[in-house]
Amino acid sequence: MGEAEFPTRTMIELIGELGRGDDIEGLVSLIIGAVTLSGHLLERIRDATGVPVQQTLRDVALAYA
DSSP, X not given: OOTTHHHHHHHHHHHHHTSSSOOHHHHHHHHHHHHXXXXXXXXXXXXXXXXXXXXXXXXXXXXXX
């Protein structure tokens, strides 16, 4: 499995663990939680390194390109 497939497969597995995978409220909650966590991590990276959030996002996007 390539690096770009890992987040997708992990999300699919987590959705499956919510039940039958058709729990929309659980799915939305999971996605919002992941986005919120990502935002907090980006802020911590910025605070620790001084690297702007946009640069970190570009670096991550290039790693998965």
